[in-house]
Amino acid sequence: xxxxxxxxxxxxxxxxxxxxxxxxxxxxxxxxxxxxxxxxxxxxxxxxxxxxxxxxxxxxxxxxxxxxxxxxxxxxxxxxxxxxxxxxxxxxxxxxxxxxxxxxxxxxxxxxxxxxxxxxxxxxxxxxxxxxxxxxxxxxxxxxxxxxxxxxxxxxxxxxxxxxxxxxxxxxxxxxxxxxxxxxxxxxxxxxxxxxxxxxxxxxxxxxxxxxxxxxxxxxxxxxxxxxxxxxxxxxxxxxxxxxxxxxxxxxxxxxxxxxxxxxxxxxxxxxxxxxxxxxxxxxxxxxxxxxxxxxxxxxxxxxxxxxxxxxxxxxxxxxx
Numbered sequence: 431x432x433x434x435x436x437x438x439x440x441x442x443x444x445x446x447x448x449x450x451x452x453x454x455x456x457x458x459x460x461x462x463x464x465x466x467x468x469x470x471x472x473x474x475x476x477x478x479x480x481x482x483x484x485x486x487x488x489x490x491x492x493x494x495x496x497x498x499x500x501x502x503x504x505x506x507x508x509x510x511x512x513x514x515x516x517x518x519x520x521x522x523x524x525x526x527x528x529x530x531x532x533x534x535x536x537x538x539x540x541x542x543x544x545x546x547x548x549x550x551x552x553x554x555x556x557x558x559x560x561x562x563x564x565x566x567x568x569x570x571x572x573x574x575x576x577x578x579x580x581x582x583x584x585x586x587x588x589x590x591x592x593x594x595x596x597x598x599x600x601x602x603x604x605x606x607x608x609x610x611x612x613x614x615x616x617x618x619x620x621x622x623x624x625x626x627x628x629x630x631x632x633x634x635x636x637x638x639x640x641x642x643x644x645x646x647x648x649x650x651x652x653x654x655x656x657x658x659x660x661x662x663x664x665x666x667x668x669x670x671x672x673x674x675x676x677x678x679x680x681x682x683x684x685x686x687x688x689x690x691x692x693x694x695x696x697x698x699x700x701x702x703x704x705x706x707x708x709x710x711x712x713x714x715x716x717x718x719x720x721x722x723x724x725x726x727x728x729x730x731x732x733x734x735x736x737x738x739x740x741x742x743x744x745x746x747x748x749x750x751x
Contacts, residue, residue, distance in 0.1 A: 432468075439472060442482065442531050445517045445524035449475040460539065460637045461647035462630075471536055479536035480515075490523055490530055496649045497522035497532070498573035506567035510560060510636075510643045512537060537645040539637035547633060548668045548675035554683030556643050561631075561660055562691050568626035578624045579655040582616055585711035596718070599726065603714070606707060606733055615704040622656035622705070623695045629653055631660035632667035658698045661688065662706040666713070670732050677746045685747055703744060707736050 434442070440450035454471035459481060463469060467484040474480070485493050500513040501522075514532045517524045524531045547553055589607065592600040610616060629651030637645040664684065669676040688694065698705075710733050717725035736743070744750045 434468075438527075439470075439482070441526055442524065442529075443472065443474070443480075443533070445526060445531065446515055446533050447518050448478075448480065448533070451475040451477070454479060454536075457536065460645075461635055465648055465650050481534050481536050483532045483534075485523070485530050485532060487530060492650075493523060493532065495573045495575070496652060499571055499652060500649065502571060502573065503564070503567055508560075508563050508567045510646045512645050537637045539644050540640055542633055542636075542638055545672045545675075547680065548672050549679035551679060551683035552641065553633070553638075554680035554685075555687050557631075557633075557636075557664060557680070558684040558687035558691070560643055560646065561688065562693060564628065565625060565657075565693055571626055574626060574653060576654065579653060579659070580619070581656070581705065581708045581711070582610075582619050585708060588711055588715055592718075599714075599718070602730055603711075606711075606737065609737060610704060610708055613704060615701060615708065618697070618701050619656070619705075619708075622658075622698055622701065624654045625657035627653065627655045627657075627659045629655065629659070631664050633664070634667075656698065656705060657694055658702055658705060659709070661685070661694075662702065662709050666706050666710055666732075669736075670713070670729070673732065673735055676743055682746065689748075699749060702749065703736065703740065703747075707733060710736075 436450065436453065439453060443450045451473045454473050457471040457479070459469060459471060467486050469481060469483040472480050472482050497514045500511055503511045504513045512534055514522045514534050516522055522532060524533070585607070589600060589603065592603070628646065628649060630648050631646070635646065635648045636643055637647065661684070665676070665681050668681050675681050689699075710729060714726065714729050717723075717729055741750070
């Protein structure tokens, strides 16, 4: 990736009528850098700090949908949602010299104390409260594509690919496929109620304050999915980092808060742990794409932990039939 010069950054920022001061490479940016072609923090001549992102040409339509959705959610007073800024000609995407850019204010936060954050009940409650606010303001969202993501179709397609390319991994994943099939999850999945979801909701995609969420980032996978998708992703990420987190701290506090809010259908709660297990196939793909064998092995261990300790986990979550 070409590193823009200060002159080039100045030309880009003029699309927003922001006078370039300096690049702020000293600032750590929360979220996943691979969602963009390149990104950096920049400071204007008046001292305001922004996050500038270069995006691929092929992602412009999707980024426009994200921008429109964030603006709608912001207008509906969903907390911790920061829309992209409009250019001087009213677009959420700026173009110059054949490159495409987006700009948003820099939100300052505090470092997430890993792995100790998973014991903080207040974080679980804050994460739940944000999901409740999102759900209350997310219908309808005209900019979002109407298709509903199917994790069953996703992992079946993944397994078909692994059968040819990675036969050993394909074999190692069979116990989970058989569990989901034999318990009836594949049939039950079709009846899970859909809702708009962030799509990549996990603690590292949050800018944290001392006692609150300040901003939720990385909306690349937003869309309509089974309503507990974001909850399953969050719980899976915490449990993957430290399995005991499934039983105390952030995770039970978040689930209790959501249960008290009566946000999800009983059918969704009933199949929640199986949905969480199915969703780990998406994370397995992430490790495969990156070629991280240690993470592949760790993911397999975590999936077996979910399977082997199913009754203990469900009892703690008060989800036993």
